[in-house]
Amino acid sequence: MTLTGELFIGAERLARGEQFQAADPATGALIEDVSFSVATVEDVAAACAAAEAAFPIYSQLPLEQRATFLEAVADEIEALGDALTERASRESGLPAARLNGERGRTAGQFRLFAREVRDGGWQQLRIDRADPARTPPKPDLRLRTVPLGPVAVFGASNFPLAFSAAGGDTASALAAGCTVVVKGHPAHPGTSELVASAVLRAVERTGMPAGVFSLLNGTSNELGGALVRDPRITAVGFTGSRGGGTALMKIAAERPVPIPVYAEMSSINPVILMPAALSARGSAIAKGYVGSLTLGAGQFCTNPGLVLGIDGPDLDAFLSEAGAALSGLPAQVMLTAGIHRAYEEGRARLAGSAEVTTVGEGQPADGPTHGRAAIFSITGADFLADPAHAHEVFGSTSLVVRCADADELAQVLAKLEGQLTATLQIDEGDYADAARLVPVLERVAGRVIANDWPTGVEVTHAMVHGGPYPATSDGRSTSVGSLAIDRFLRPVSYQSLPEALLPAVLRDGGAGAAPVRVDGKRG
Numbered sequence: 001m002t003l004t005g006e007l008f009i010g011a012e013r014l015a016r017g018e019q020f021q022a023a024d025p026a027t028g029a030l031i032e033d034v035s036f037s038v039a040t041v042e043d044v045a046a047a048c049a050a051a052e053a054a055f056p057i058y059s060q061l062p063l064e065q066r067a068t069f070l071e072a073v074a075d076e077i078e079a080l081g082d083a084l085t086e087r088a089s090r091e092s093g094l095p096a097a098r099l100n101g102e103r104g105r106t107a108g109q110f111r112l113f114a115r116e117v118r119d120g121g122w123q124q125l126r127i128d129r130a131d132p133a134r135t136p137p138k139p140d141l142r143l144r145t146v147p148l149g150p151v152a153v154f155g156a157s158n159f160p161l162a163f164s165a166a167g168g169d170t171a172s173a174l175a176a177g178c179t180v181v182v183k184g185h186p187a188h189p190g191t192s193e194l195v196a197s198a199v200l201r202a203v204e205r206t207g208m209p210a211g212v213f214s215l216l217n218g219t220s221n222e223l224g225g226a227l228v229r230d231p232r233i234t235a236v237g238f239t240g241s242r243g244g245g246t247a248l249m250k251i252a253a254e255r256p257v258p259i260p261v262y263a264e265m266s267s268i269n270p271v272i273l274m275p276a277a278l279s280a281r282g283s284a285i286a287k288g289y290v291g292s293l294t295l296g297a298g299q300f301c302t303n304p305g306l307v308l309g310i311d312g313p314d315l316d317a318f319l320s321e322a323g324a325a326l327s328g329l330p331a332q333v334m335l336t337a338g339i340h341r342a343y344e345e346g347r348a349r350l351a352g353s354a355e356v357t358t359v360g361e362g363q364p365a366d367g368p369t370h371g372r373a374a375i376f377s378i379t380g381a382d383f384l385a386d387p388a389h390a391h392e393v394f395g396s397t398s399l400v401v402r403c404a405d406a407d408e409l410a411q412v413l414a415k416l417e418g419q420l421t422a423t424l425q426i427d428e429g430d431y432a433d434a435a436r437l438v439p440v441l442e443r444v445a446g447r448v449i450a451n452d453w454p455t456g457v458e459v460t461h462a463m464v465h466g467g468p469y470p471a472t473s474d475g476r477s478t479s480v481g482s483l484a485i486d487r488f489l490r491p492v493s494y495q496s497l498p499e500a501l502l503p504a505v506l507r508d509g510g511a512g513a514a515p516v517r518v519d520g521k522r523g
Ligand SMILES: NC(=O)C1=CN([C@@H]2O[C@H](COP(=O)(O)OP(=O)(O)OC[C@H]3O[C@@H](n4cnc5c(N)ncnc54)[C@H](O)[C@@H]3O)[C@@H](O)[C@H]2O)C=CC1
Pocket: 154, 155, 156, 157, 158, 183, 184, 185, 186, 219, 220, 221, 222, 223, 224, 225, 239, 240, 241, 242, 243, 244, 245, 247, 248, 264, 265, 266, 267, 300, 301, 338, 339, 342, 343, 394
């Protein structure tokens, strides 16, 4: 498919005078085969108007039609085949195998949400029957969730497919019945265009209203700000930096009508090496750690950036294994020059800190945007003395905290900000101590993991990819898994409405296969 560089505003494809090009992350050279139009503030308004016009139609369609549309998006994304992988690899520097997997995950997310839409449980149907004989009389009350309205989605740089134009935020918003305006990430505009064209083919094929999906491109923060400010936008999905996420939260909160922002931001994903596990299989844990740390050049928000262990010979052996495993690994191309620069600054800050020791490094960089992996260590006391040591370094750098004892380890945990994940490496002999840690970890993180690694989020019903601030802006939700649909819904109660005016799904016998809670009893 030939790229045009146009914007997608509903069914219209538009070119603009101001344009930009993607850059090859490996060299920094511009990819000159196509220039991408920069959306104007008028384009933002037009996309939001199209999303607003489509919303009453799209949100009222039978759920079967909505589910069929989501499946058509999955099919069309898969049909893009190698062309999508090639473009995404060119724009992100990520290898083809990883991107093929991500394409499958992206299509899988749409299919999961199609099944979820059909299941209907997310509508939270409840009926409390009237009791006119009660004093005072009890009214008939019926509840369901309704979609919020048009949603703004910001594509992420590090997952050009699964967290971008048709990533998890878009899939869950469309599943909820919301329309979507995407602000594509400027690092991969061609990838976004290919994906948007697949979504629009699905729109056409399944007869969805134009405006259900739009894609805007541009490089400035003003564009994203204008989108969040638009009065028709009712919620925001974002994955990116803490600075970007908090800026959007501020804009959303200062609107005449504030709206929710679901921003996934920074996380260092603590991993706790429990003594029995460390003693029994420190070497295997070290290898697993280095594998997770260096996956995708460490550019995962689930990257294990912090490891906590009790000082002693087992931790020494672990560190030397991890350092050795790291030493042979090549530096990897990072996503953008800016992300590489931020990584190098973060790595240099740790390396230059008097309290920090270098445990091991990967092979030196042999290109301008290659990130060299590194593991550092610090004592628990020094870590506690300076909270800056807990700042995320986005890439393959991790800090191991050598705690004097279990009490100090608990103090370090207590100092941590909100996290997406917290991982325990445990054996049976650790269970008693681990049992005391689990309640602490569930306060810190959205996902508590045992004997696995945080990178690679499973897209399922029981997944939580979220966590207390600053891991996300709203720790009550997830951005991955079927529960993500809840972010874009709100409950409405219908009191004493005549049957003819009730939503069909709330009429007696109208729920179909969807579960209904009648007078408090689950069906
Ligand atoms: N938590 C996570 O999963 C991720 C975190 N990052 C972090 O973000 C850093 C920069 O990477 P990017 O992906 O470029 O993230 P970013 O936060 O700079 O940009 C993400 C998107 O938000 C927009 N944006 C950023 N700041 C904005 C503002 N003030 N107003 C309006 N729109 C704004 C950008 O134009 C882009 O579309 C990385 O070095 C890393 O530290 C990056 C990717 C994923």
